[in-house]
Amino acid sequence: MALNYPNRKQVVHKEANKANLGMDLETMINESNEYYLNNNIAVIHKKPTPIQIVKVDYPMRSKAVITEAYYKTPSTTDYNGIYLGKYIDFEAKENHNKTAFPLANIHPHQMTHLENIIKHGGIGFLIVAFNKFNEYYLVPFDVAKRFWDNAYKNDERKSIPYDVFKNECYLIKEGYLPRLNYLDVVKKVYIKKDSD
Amino acid sequence: MALNYPNRKQVVHKEANKANLGMDLETMINESNEYYLNNNIAVIHKKPTPIQIVKVDYPMRSKAVITEAYYKTPSTTDYNGIYLGKYIDFEAKENHNKTAFPLANIHPHQMTHLENIIKHGGIGFLIVAFNKFNEYYLVPFDVAKRFWDNAYKNDERKSIPYDVFKNECYLIKEGYLPRLNYLDVVKKVYIKKDSD
Numbered sequence: 001m002a003l004n005y006p007n008r009k010q011v012v013h014k015e016a017n018k019a020n021l022g023m024d025l026e027t028m029i030n031e032s033n034e035y036y037l038n039n040n041i042a043v044i045h046k047k048p049t050p051i052q053i054v055k056v057d058y059p060m061r062s063k064a065v066i067t068e069a070y071y072k073t074p075s076t077t078d079y080n081g082i083y084l085g086k087y088i089d090f091e092a093k094e095n096h097n098k099t100a101f102p103l104a105n106i107h108p109h110q111m112t113h114l115e116n117i118i119k120h121g122g123i124g125f126l127i128v129a130f131n132k133f134n135e136y137y138l139v140p141f142d143v144a145k146r147f148w149d150n151a152y153k154n155d156e157r158k159s160i161p162y163d164v165f166k167n168e169c170y171l172i173k174e175g176y177l178p179r180l181n182y183l184d185v186v187k188k189v190y191i192k193k194d195s196d
Numbered sequence: 197m198a199l200n201y202p203n204r205k206q207v208v209h210k211e212a213n214k215a216n217l218g219m220d221l222e223t224m225i226n227e228s229n230e231y232y233l234n235n236n237i238a239v240i241h242k243k244p245t246p247i248q249i250v251k252v253d254y255p256m257r258s259k260a261v262i263t264e265a266y267y268k269t270p271s272t273t274d275y276n277g278i279y280l281g282k283y284i285d286f287e288a289k290e291n292h293n294k295t296a297f298p299l300a301n302i303h304p305h306q307m308t309h310l311e312n313i314i315k316h317g318g319i320g321f322l323i324v325a326f327n328k329f330n331e332y333y334l335v336p337f338d339v340a341k342r343f344w345d346n347a348y349k350n351d352e353r354k355s356i357p358y359d360v361f362k363n364e365c366y367l368i369k370e371g372y373l374p375r376l377n378y379l380d381v382v383k384k385v386y387i388k389k390d391s392d
Binding site for chain 1: 233236238239241243244245246247249260261262263264265266267268271272276277278279280281282283285309312313315316317318
C-alpha cells in the first residue's frame with residue numbers, strides 16, 4: 001500500500017525545525033546509536049524508509065537512477081538492534097503539542113509489531129519528544145497500549161496526556177555523548193528489573 | 197555514499213530467474229518469515245532497501261512522488277528479528293556459480309555488522325543459495341569470516357568453495373510451509389548448543 005507521506009507541510013516543518021530549534025529527534029537518536037556502536041555498548045540501527053520503486057532509469061550502463069517511487073506505510077518500527085544480549089525495538093516520534101501526544105502519530109502496524117516483539121521476549125517501547133519543552137520520554141509499551149485500546153476499542157480520547165508522561169514514563173537525559181542516553185533508561189527500566 | 201546498484205544486468209537476471217527458475221531466495225525467506233509471524237514462531241523482517249532521496253514532487257497537495265533517488269550501500273544486513281528470545285541477524289545471497297560462492301557478493305560493512313552482533317550476544321549468519329542445485333545453506337559467521345580474512349588479509353582465494361558448504365555449513369530444507377525452514381536449523385545449530 002502506497003502512503004501519501006510525508007506531505008508538504010511536514011517536510012517544511014522538519015526543515016524549519018532543523019534550522020531553528022536545534023537537532024531533531026531522529027538525528028539525536030542516530031548520533032547516540034553511532035556512539036553506542038563505536039563504544040561497543042550496543043548495535044542499534046534505524047531501518048531505511050520503505051519506498052515503493054516504480055521506475056528505474058539507466059542513463060549510463062552502470063548507473064541506476066530511480067525516477068518514480070512512493071513512500072510506503074511502514075510495517076514495523078524505525079529502530080531495532082541488540083543491547084546487553086537483548087533484542088531492542090522502538091519507534092521515535094516528535095510532538096509539537098504541549099498538553100498531549102496524539103495517537104495518530106503511531107501506525108496500527110507498529111503497535112502490533114511492538115506487541116509481537118514483547119511476546120517473543122524482546123524489549124519494545126516508544127520514544128516521544130515534547131519539542132516545546134525539550135523533553136524526551138521513554139514510553140513503556142503497556143502505557144501506550146492502554147491509551148491505544150481506550151481510544152480505538154472504547155472510543156475514548158485519541159491522545160496520551162502530558163501528565164501521563166510525567167507520571168508513568170521515563171525522562172531521558174539530553175547530553176553531549178551520547179546525545180540522548182536512552183539505553184541508560186532501558187537498562188534501569190527493563191534489564192535490572194529482569195534480574196531482581 | 198551512493199552506489200550504482202543494481203546494474204541493468206542484475207535486474208534482467210533477477211526477472212529471468214523469477215519467471216523461469218521458480219521462486220527467488222528473497223521471496224522464499226519473506227514468505228517463511230510471514231509464516232513464522234502468523235504462527236507466533238518468530239518476528240523477523242527484511243529491512244527496506246536503503247535509498248538516497250534527492251528530489252520529491254507534489255503533483256497534488258497530499259501526494260508525494262519521489263522523482264530522483266539512488267541506491268545506497270547497505271550498512272547492515274537485510275534481515276533481523278527475534279526468535280526464542282534471541283536476536284537474529286543475517287544476510288541472504290543467491291549464487292549462480294556451481295563450484296564456489298564469490299565473496300564479492302558480501303559488503304565489508306555487512307561482515308563488520310555481523311561480527312558486532314555476535315560480540316553483543318546475538319546470532320549472526322549468512323544464507324547462501326546455490327541456485328543451480330536448488331540448495332540453500334546456513335553459513336555460520338566464523339566459516340565466512342575465515343574465508344573473508346584469507347581473501348582480504350592474506351590475499352588468498354576470493355570465494356568459498358562448494359565443498360565447504362557441504363562440509364561446514366548446514367543445508368536448509370525446502371518445503372511448503374514454511375518455504376525455507378531456516379529457523380529450524382538456527383535452533384539446532386545455535387539454541388540447543390547454548391543449553392548443552
